[in-house]
Amino acid sequence: MDTPFLGLRTAIYCVADLEAAKAWYTKVLGIEPYFDEPFYVGFNVGSYELGLQPEHTPPKEKAVSVATYWGVEDVAATHERLIKLGATPHEAPMEVGGGVIVAAVNDPWGNLFGMIFNPHFNLSS
Numbered sequence: 001m002d003t004p005f006l007g008l009r010t011a012i013y014c015v016a017d018l019e020a021a022k023a024w025y026t027k028v029l030g031i032e033p034y035f036d037e038p039f040y041v042g043f044n045v046g047s048y049e050l051g052l053q054p055e056h057t058p059p060k061e062k063a064v065s066v067a068t069y070w071g072v073e074d075v076a077a078t079h080e081r082l083i084k085l086g087a088t089p090h091e092a093p094m095e096v097g098g099g100v101i102v103a104a105v106n107d108p109w110g111n112l113f114g115m116i117f118n119p120h121f122n123l124s125s
Contacts, residue, residue, distance in 0.1 A: 008048060011068040013111040014055035021052050021109060028085060045070065062110040069102060069114035071121065078115050079103040087113065
């Protein structure tokens with residue numbers, strides 16, 4: 001079956017303080033944004049986009065309806081590093097089967113930020 005979908009392109013996180021979030025994600029990702037405007041900041045992360053949008057009226061608590069997991073080589077080390085940078089724990093590193101390891105934190109603005117090591121993931125398919 002042919003599908004019109006080309007795969008994931010962008011994950012967007014809404015933040016109350018765009019400048020602080022830009023600085024935090026620059027430190028977390030180790031790269032500068034490729035797009036930087038008052039209405040949107042975009043980072044190219046392994047040919048995928050992590051976007052930041054200003055949130056003018058932040059909710060008291062953010063609901064989690066979608067979890068985005070960013071690929072990393074060492075989930076435990078990345079999880080620990082993000083906690084040291086100001087994230088709060090959400091899901092401790094754990095193997096979920098087949099050598100796949102996941103974990104998640106909440107960024108300083110309450111967004112769920114997941115990490116995954118998946119030895120079966122193939123970027124070319």
